[in-house]
Amino acid sequence: MPSLRETKPVSYGVPDQFLELERDYKRQAKAAKTKGKSGAGGQCGAQKAKGSSSAAEQDEKSGVDEDEVDQLASDYDLDDELLKLAENGARKKRSAARGSGKGEKGERARKDRLSALPDEILLQILNCTSSPASLLSLSIVSRRFHKLLTSPERDDVWEEARARAGLPGMTGGGFTESQLAELVYGTICFTCGKTALRMPDVFLRKRLCKSCRETHIVRLDTLDDSFGPKRLRQALRDCTLQSRQSPSQPKKLSKTHYGFLPHVQQELGRLLVLDQKDINDQEAEYAAAFAKQHQLALQGRGIAVARSPTDSSRSAYVFDFGRKEDEFGPRVKAYVAKRREKLAALEKESGALFEAIIRLDKEKEQHRSDPETGQPPARREDLERRVLADAETDFQKSDLVETWLTDRFVNLGSVVTDEEWPELRPRVLKVLDSVRKKRQSLELKLQQAARRDALKRYYEQLRQNQLSPAARTFFPLFADFLLFDSTRTLWEPKDAVVDESAYNAARDAMEDEINEWRVDVRFYALQQILGCTLDIPQDEELSSDQDAYDAYDDGFFDLLTSALVCSIKPCVCSAEKRPTFFGSLPDLLDHQHEIHGDLKPSMTELYTKKALTKQPKFRFSLPLEVANAVVALCELCELDEETATPGDVDEFFEDDETARLQWYNAPRETHKKKERDWRVIMCRIKRDVDEAASARTPHLIAPPALRLFASRPDSE
Numbered sequence: 001m002p003s004l005r006e007t008k009p010v011s012y013g014v015p016d017q018f019l020e021l022e023r024d025y026k027r028q029a030k031a032a033k034t035k036g037k038s039g040a041g042g043q044c045g046a047q048k049a050k051g052s053s054s055a056a057e058q059d060e061k062s063g064v065d066e067d068e069v070d071q072l073a074s075d076y077d078l079d080d081e082l083l084k085l086a087e088n089g090a091r092k093k094r095s096a097a098r099g100s101g102k103g104e105k106g107e108r109a110r111k112d113r114l115s116a117l118p119d120e121i122l123l124q125i126l127n128c129t130s131s132p133a134s135l136l137s138l139s140i141v142s143r144r145f146h147k148l149l150t151s152p153e154r155d156d157v158w159e160e161a162r163a164r165a166g167l168p169g170m171t172g173g174g175f176t177e178s179q180l181a182e183l184v185y186g187t188i189c190f191t192c193g194k195t196a197l198r199m200p201d202v203f204l205r206k207r208l209c210k211s212c213r214e215t216h217i218v219r220l221d222t223l224d225d226s227f228g229p230k231r232l233r234q235a236l237r238d239c240t241l242q243s244r245q246s247p248s249q250p251k252k253l254s255k256t257h258y259g260f261l262p263h264v265q266q267e268l269g270r271l272l273v274l275d276q277k278d279i280n281d282q283e284a285e286y287a288a289a290f291a292k293q294h295q296l297a298l299q300g301r302g303i304a305v306a307r308s309p310t311d312s313s314r315s316a317y318v319f320d321f322g323r324k325e326d327e328f329g330p331r332v333k334a335y336v337a338k339r340r341e342k343l344a345a346l347e348k349e350s351g352a353l354f355e356a357i358i359r360l361d362k363e364k365e366q367h368r369s370d371p372e373t374g375q376p377p378a379r380r381e382d383l384e385r386r387v388l389a390d391a392e393t394d395f396q397k398s399d400l401v402e403t404w405l406t407d408r409f410v411n412l413g414s415v416v417t418d419e420e421w422p423e424l425r426p427r428v429l430k431v432l433d434s435v436r437k438k439r440q441s442l443e444l445k446l447q448q449a450a451r452r453d454a455l456k457r458y459y460e461q462l463r464q465n466q467l468s469p470a471a472r473t474f475f476p477l478f479a480d481f482l483l484f485d486s487t488r489t490l491w492e493p494k495d496a497v498v499d500e501s502a503y504n505a506a507r508d509a510m511e512d513e514i515n516e517w518r519v520d521v522r523f524y525a526l527q528q529i530l531g532c533t534l535d536i537p538q539d540e541e542l543s544s545d546q547d548a549y550d551a552y553d554d555g556f557f558d559l560l561t562s563a564l565v566c567s568i569k570p571c572v573c574s575a576e577k578r579p580t581f582f583g584s585l586p587d588l589l590d591h592q593h594e595i596h597g598d599l600k601p602s603m604t605e606l607y608t609k610k611a612l613t614k615q616p617k618f619r620f621s622l623p624l625e626v627a628n629a630v631v632a633l634c635e636l637c638e639l640d641e642e643t644a645t646p647g648d649v650d651e652f653f654e655d656d657e658t659a660r661l662q663w664y665n666a667p668r669e670t671h672k673k674k675e676r677d678w679r680v681i682m683c684r685i686k687r688d689v690d691e692a693a694s695a696r697t698p699h700l701i702a703p704p705a706l707r708l709f710a711s712r713p714d715s716e
Helices: 016-063 071-098 102-115 119-126 132-139 143-149 152-165 177-185 210-216 230-239 261-298 330-367 378-389 421-454 456-464 469-473 485-491 500-533 554-558 569-573 585-595 603-607 624-636 646-655 678-693
Strands: 217-219 243-245 253-260 564-566 660-663 706-709
Touching (some): 210 217, 210 261, 217 261, 230 261, 421 456, 421 485, 456 500, 500 585, 500 624, 624 660
């Protein structure tokens, strides 16, 4: 039983005796753990624990009367230290269990020796590195190296390594030297963290994987309605960091500009806020002017009676807040100018970096040498000597190109010994077989291209020998002629020969395929026209029997509703120089022979499987939107769509010299211009239909609505 003592005031603090017991218990636990770890070194650990105990007792005696000391906090810190020691011990055990291999032990030993170096000596070694790639690899070895190399005080180390590698700097936009090295030499996607080995987009300053490029890279010249009003599109392009690297071919500069989708959306939000402020200021300015004018009118100093609004003059009480395309307010203009000036400097730096990377890649392709010595790797030279001296193979010096110069197995590693050569020989020969097959395939394609060019003379001769002008019109283009089976036998096989005898032997088969093509092209045109002009239920399709269309004679193709549009790419792309041709089937074929006679088939058309090439491909179409516009044009010109021809529409515009046609609901403002040539309107519709179909998110355009501006009839 405790002895009786005088009553003292109640204290809600922690008793000192309890704290002393708790400290003693923790000291004993720590000493036991240390003894269990070190075995014989347990006595030393116990002495250390005892020493720390005496020090702790001295600290306790010296500060036990100070109420301001938070003793519980110090105990919590001690618990944290013990937990860290336990975790470090477990981590070392796991790493020791994993690193039981000889190679791993050697690698860990080298890492330990490198980690043991002082920072000053390590920095002196790093100052001699030939490329920032070495610094980047070292920065991910440990936290110590990462902290040492990525600190702002070490930018000079990165800068000197970059200069030795021949790369320009990128100081604009807060881009550090370590970030530049990660952009050029890294292998991780900046967005998702996956592996990204392709060349980065230096203009956007992003390294992206394939999926992220497809998701986050957008074309700035084809922005749809989801990117704000059209009048802000040009401002949005000017405010966005633009890239000229094609996502599919990053090593080539394209005329098309691309942007990073999150950046585009961010700039769009800023522009919308500034544009709304400009509109609010404009409304306030108009309200103040209107109030002043109204006050003057009431005082008899102005016009007291409001004028009625007319088409020629705007009313004093009517205000139009709408702006045309590319027309902004003062805030938007100032922001765009400031932003464009800043981005121009960044894009200039990116252009210099792009040229440097391409130059270094070309030098690497040309020399394929060791960056330290400037000589080919000794391993590759030894393998080349062994392959050329091998009597069982027929490889020559000309086979030691292309993949042989870049293969990691051939170029990396030590020199092969005589004992290792029999085991490695099959793998080396496999690399050379792959190189030879690629080279032979390239040579074959070059020979095939030469034979195709030689067939051009026989094609022209065959077309001119047709009996009638109509037969020369209904004749396939040279690009389609090369895809015939009878023509393929003259250029596709390895042993094919193009001469007079081979041409004469295949001529009858060519004539048969040409006649078959004439039937197919007429049938395809009928299907295109009837698919747009007939009311066919959704659950039904046009008949595939050609005999069912005998009632449609040649006069049917002369109608305005039967006009077709040329779909050859050059005809669409060069819209500024020549509009897409729109007319009847015979006129369309004449146009293609005159304008696109030198068209060559694409590699996809030449080398696809024969099962896919049996269906003939024709280079014209009739979009439903164009067919609807033709019907609307007939109504405006008061023509019967069942009998009207293109000549009737031409005659209508010739009779009325002031007549103009407008597509007033066009997706773009430039296509809303009034035109005398109605075919230009049809071509614009066709181009917008193609752009909508090939957009990142394919969509349909609104049914074209046309407006005719004609002179008023004389009143009788």
